[in-house]
Amino acid sequence: MTDLKPYRHRFPLSVIGYALRLYHRFPLSQRDVQELLHERGVQVSHETLRQWNIKFAPLLTEELRHREPRRGSRWHLDEVCVKVGGVKHWLWRAVDEYGDVLDILLQEHRDTQAAKSFFVRLLGEYDVPEVIHTDNLVEQSHRPTRQQERGQLGFKRRKRTQEFLALHARVSNLHRHTRTTVPATLRRSHPSAALLRLREAMQQVA
Structure with a gap:
């Protein structure tokens, strides 16, 4: 997958998508995400993280919603x-x-x-x-x-x-089937599939 840089952003999609996933998957503050990125050698300000969320969160929400399977009745x-x-x-x-x-x-x-x-x-x-x-x-x-x-x-x-x-x-x-109440084979394979769907969605909104 080509790691593009969205228009007017100096960081590639992989970094932006990773930051958004951390923030929305785990109970972390933006400053927590900032520190985790710093450990990986990525220097991102708190304001940059805030702007990423303002710009990409609504778009990514809609893209993921359209990709979801048919829901129950x-x-x-x-x-x-x-x-x-x-x-x-x-x-x-x-x-x-x-x-x-x-x-x-x-x-x-x-x-x-x-x-x-x-x-x-x-x-x-x-x-x-x-x-x-x-x-x-x-x-x-x-x-x-x-x-x-x-x-x-x-x-x-x-x-x-x-x-x-x-x-x-x-x-x-996306990550609901990672719980221990589902078979181990599904639990092991589902996180990779969830990450792939999130990356594909990020490609579409960038």
């Missing part, structure tokens, strides 16, 4: 309270019966209009499901969000938080 929906800049928000999330995240939406309210907005968003991307559950099973999918929230010492801005969590969900979908 049984949805689990729930919401969790998160603070953004010290203000209470509600993170709405939908997953299918296999545990893959369908979508997330950060909103300021937890009311009928907020729920309707999320449903309209979902139905604009997916077929009408057979069953919709609104139980507590989906709450387990919020755990990575809490870990990322702690790693970043809290979320600061609503738009950036939405973009970050949207890509975080897509990257988590």
Whole structure:
């Protein structure tokens, strides 16, 4: 794979993609990623990492979403309270019966209009499901969000938080089969396939 340099960036795709993967796969702050890159001989400023996320995160989210397989027809929906800049928000999330995240939406309210907005968003991307559950099973999918929230010492801005969590969900979908609950052969082969899909997506958005 040709390691291109995106327009107006002095670092190649391999470095930018690696930095984005670290930030969205693990509960790391941008300064943590900066230090890890430094250990590999890559000198990147905190501001550069921030700009990479602003530019590439929304594009990469959409590219990965389009590459995802057909999702299940049984949805689990729930919401969790998160603070953004010290203000209470509600993170709405939908997953299918296999545990893959369908979508997330950060909103300021937890009311009928907020729920309707999320449903309209979902139905604009997916077929009408057979069953919709609104139980507590989906709450387990919020755990990575809490870990990322702690790693970043809290979320600061609503738009950036939405973009970050949207890509975080897509990257988590890629790596879901690395858990010990799946056969060892699949668990060993899946990380390589996930990395390849992420690199291919990065090629398309750069």
